[in-house]
Amino acid sequence: MLPELPPGLDSRHILRVPKRHREDAIQEAWLAHVEGRDPLRAIWRYAKQEYRHERRQIDFSQTSGDDAVQVREMLGDDMTPFSDDNTGQRPPTQ
8 A cells, every 4th residue: 555645646656666666756756745846757756866876786796706806996996994093084095
C-alpha cells in the first residue's frame, strides 16, 4: 500500500518509479506540493537523479584487478590517508 499522494497525483505516476525509491519519491512530491512546485516533475527529477547515481556506482565484485588499477590511476597518486594528529590535514609529501 502506498502512502497518501499529494493532490494531482495518482498511483499510476508513482508505480513507474522503482520500488526501492517510491517512498522517497513520494516525500519529494509532498515537498514540491508544499513549496508550490509541480509534484509530478519532482518525482521524475528524483527518479532520474537516483538512476544516474546508481549508474555511476562501481560494483567492485564484478571488476578485475586491472580495473582497480585504472580506478587508482583516475584518483591519482595522492591516496595517502589523513594524519592521526587530529588536524584533518594530509601529511606533507616528500
